[in-house]
Amino acid sequence: MTWDVPARAALAADGLDLTALDRRSTPGWSGDKAAGRARTVNRGARMSELQELLYAHGRSGGERSVLLVLQGMDTAGKGGIVRHVLGMVDPQGVALRSFGVPTAEERTQHYLWRIRNALPRPGAIGVFDRSHYEDVLVVRVEDLVPRDVWEPRYDEINAFEAELVEAGTVVVKVMLAISPEEQAERLRERLERPDKYWKYNPGDIDARERWHDYTAAYQAVLDRTSTAHAPWYVVPADRKWYARLAVTELLTDALLGLGLSWPPADFDVATELARLDASRP
């Protein structure tokens, strides 16, 4: 079972109307859940090999890296992506950062300051659980700063990401799109199961009440920051297995696109083999 069209094409945000998106759909994929899970495991193994190649590249002076930006409403499954998708690769090569309400120190700085400090080093896959996009999402919806402050940020973010890409980072931006009905189910579960209470935050209901404002803010993000150098992908996320498969595909594609090969030896192989043969512990 394979993708009908490449994930990049099936999930491209260009021209997408979020209000019309079916969040239970599985764009590009016509198989069922079992086939989707099998494909995820299969692609995950490939992704893991490619991640090792990227790591080796970084260790030998290469400059490439990958940055996965995850955005979505509460319960959309950002944590599940980290656990189940990034969980398939060597943790040494993954740098995860979550961005919550800015700390007192962060508030004294430009909003991109904490982002710059968290960028993946060469050879790594960086993962942002929330990101600089919060500065045009929650900040816009909750009126945390005036419009004339957040409005220029779209262009500023585009320029910032262009700089990243120029320096060798592939930026993969994923919006996990959940439906309000599915969110209600997931929040209810958090309130009904003691082992899920820790995930519940009363503030999630406040954000849920502003669903339409958030949708408009997300639409603006897609319309204004999906660029050729750093496109957005919109992943319908009501089916967790599909979202995990889709992100695995996108990451695998990004890694394949680097076109890396194993770094050559920086020693003479024949000499070292001879030394090994002659060595006596």
Ligand code: ADP
């Ligand atoms: P999560 O809800 O993702 O599990 P947290 O409980 O740490 O993680 O919550 C993150 C919260 O921080 C979200 O409500 C988010 O809107 C908020 N947040 C993130 N970035 C900013 C920002 N730049 N300004 C204000 N709030 C932010």
